[in-house]
Amino acid sequence: MKMESQRSYFAKALIELGEKDPNVVVVGADTTESIKTLDFGKKFPDRLFNVGISEQNMISIAAGLAAAGKVAFASTYAVFGVAHTYNIIRQNVAYTKLPVKIFCSHAGITVGPDGATHQLNEDIGLMRGIPNMTVLVPADAPQTAKCVHAAAAWPGPVYCRFSRTNFPTVTSVEDPFAIGKSYVMRDGDDVTIAGCGIMVSRCLQAAEELDAAGVSARVLNVATVKPLDTSTILKAARDTGGIVTAEEHTIVHGLGSAISEAVALEHPVPMAMVGVQDVFGESGEAFELMEKYGLTAAKVVEGVRRVMKRRGR
Amino acid sequence: MAEVSNAKLRELEDRARLLRCHILKMTHQVQSGHPGGSMSACDIVTALYFHVLRVDPRNPMWPDRDRFVLSKGHAxxxxxxxxxxxxxxxVPELMTFRRINSRLQGHPEYGTTPGVENAAGAEGQGLSFGVGLGLAARLDRKAWRVYALLGDGEQDVGQTWEAALAAAKYHLDNLTAIIDRNGIQQEGRTEEIMPLEPLGDKWRAFGWNVLTINGHDMRQILAGIDEAHSHKGQPTVIIAKTTKGKGVSFMENVVRYHGAATTDEELKRALAELGEAVP
Structure with missing residues (x-):
């Protein structure tokens, strides 16, 4: 499988957008080279504002730009962009419903050697808990580019998180993408595996292993965590009778929680959640950390076994 | 801005008195809200809305309007x-302030109240928002200007200084910050809670053009704003020396009226002082 960089596709999409729409602006915070918004700045020097290490400022400035008619992207690493700025996003972006597009790279544990201070495993929960926010978690590089275009066309605030490390490309540029939709990556009847972000590739890998063992798994790519595509998820719950979720995020208030809320209210089925277990990460290479913190296809398979056992199949 | 006539000044002063009566009645009817800091900023806000700002009440979202950002949302x-x-x-809608189903929230809500340009309440976000607006005006080569009214308590907030750095970096001369320097924050005197002086030096060091005025002298307010308009290449901050609770003798410079409404008896006395006939 091809391994590609979400940041590179993000940056390329921003430039495409900037060429189409002169109202697109980007605010960055001393990480513009690393997350490649600098490419946009080279092309459109007066439309990239690097405000230094002042992320609260970055968010409010983006909100001011949006209030004056700009499509304002605010971009940096997730831990600075949404954890350090929670109340600024809440008051200046979500409460106002202004079209600020917060796109953060370096989300989750795969930030790697920088360690726990830089590995934000709580952002999906933080952002999905705020009214008016839309939360996108693209599965791979091509889908990250689609998120850029979809977010720009979306009327309100958007948070989109992606990862530092290159991951397998699991979608193609021709695949459809719309905010609010989950996509069936592989059909199956015995169990559902619902993943987001880089874990979608692990879900597909797990489904393959299960297939070899005679278990037919449906794999969902839940690229929009909020608003959640409840019809696709509930259909999967009804059709397969069990769900395993997988995310590069804490299991406390992320994708697994969102899906369990929807399922518990409408059609409860046995569930298992693969994700970071309410702990901080540590330094290490991305793939070592995924192994140590249980973000693997093997953990997904284990979850499927548990769910199927509880269901008595 | 042309020389302002004495008649115009009188008119603005009368308006300010009327606004002070509204502030007292709005906070009294719901027995909450922040009269002190509203009254200290009253002459500045009056000067802006009744003389300076190019706004159109019939078209609140007119794209070329000047923007007034109230950073100290409690006012x-x-x-x-x-x-x-x-x-x-x-005007009668003012008496729904802070009541259920009202468009007049306890702190400003964007998109609900006609004419309100930003959400505020959590302190220290307004100047950054103003920087964003100023950058947008410049990108679009528009002449509209941005005025951000900051409390002196907001000088404690780190983000205020982040915004100060950014405005100076971008030479935002279409942005004017006005600090309502009433010297009191929720729990006491600013110089005791978190000393700010020499405040002007701090802003100068951050790259701003600094003016200091009496924030209750209409002529000085207008002259300050005038000077801010003509100053190029730098944002201007006007430090307006004010008195919390200004206009009502027993409320002036009293910490309690930061966040306390008047009693029935106090309201009568206050309105009488402001020259309004008490019903």
Whole structure:
């Protein structure tokens, strides 16, 4: 499988957008080279504002730009962009419903050697808990580019998180993408595996292993965590009778929680959640950390076994 | 801005008195809200809404309007009073302030109240928002200007200084910050809670053009704003020396009236001092 960089596709999409729409602006915070918004700045020097290490400022400035008619992207690493700025996003972006597009790279544990201070495993929960926010978690590089275009066309605030490390490309540029939709990556009847972000590739890998063992798994790519595509998820719950979720995020208030809320209210089925277990990460290479913190296809398979056992199949 | 006639000054002073009466009644009817800091900012807000700002009450979202950003959101009674008297919504609606189902929230909500340009309440976000607006105006080569009213308590907030750095970096001369320097924050005197002086030196060191005025002298307010307009290449901050609770003798410079409404008896006395006939 091809391994590609979400940041590179993000940056390329921003430039495409900037060429189409002169109202697109980007605010960055001393990480513009690393997350490649600098490419946009080279092309459109007066439309990239690097405000230094002042992320609260970055968010409010983006909100001011949006209030004056700009499509304002605010971009940096997730831990600075949404954890350090929670109340600024809440008051200046979500409460106002202004079209600020917060796109953060370096989300989750795969930030790697920088360690726990830089590995934000709580952002999906933080952002999905705020009214008016839309939360996108693209599965791979091509889908990250689609998120850029979809977010720009979306009327309100958007948070989109992606990862530092290159991951397998699991979608193609021709695949459809719309905010609010989950996509069936592989059909199956015995169990559902619902993943987001880089874990979608692990879900597909797990489904393959299960297939070899005679278990037919449906794999969902839940690229929009909020608003959640409840019809696709509930259909999967009804059709397969069990769900395993997988995310590069804490299991406390992320994708697994969102899906369990929807399922518990409408059609409860046995569930298992693969994700970071309410702990901080540590330094290490991305793939070592995924192994140590249980973000693997093997953990997904284990979850499927548990769910199927509880269901008595 | 042309020389302002004495008649115009009198008119603005009368308006400010009227707005102070509204502030007192709005906070009294719901027995909450922040009269002190609304009254200290009252002359500045009056000067802006009744002389300086190019706004259109019939078209609140007119793209070329000047923007007034109230960063010290707790002072929204003065903003609502000015907007109502300016014709953005009916004056009687002021008495719904802080009540259920009202458009006049306890702290400003964006998109609900005609004429309100930003959400505020959590302190220290307004100047950054103003920087964003100023950058947008410049990108679009528009002449509209941005005025951000900051509390002196907000000088404690780190983000205020982040915004100060950014405005200086981008030489935002279409942005004017006005600090309502009443010297009191929620729990006491600013110089005791978190000393700010020499405040002007701090802003100068951050790359701003600094003016200091008496924030209750209409002529000085207008002259300061005039000077801010003509100053190029740098943002201007006007440090307006004010008195918390200004206009009512027993409220002036009293910490309690930061966040306490008047009693029935106090309201009568206060309105009488402001020259309004008590019903």
């Amino acid at each position: 929204c009674p003065v903003l609502y009073a000015a907007l109502a008297e300016r014709g953005f919504f009916p």
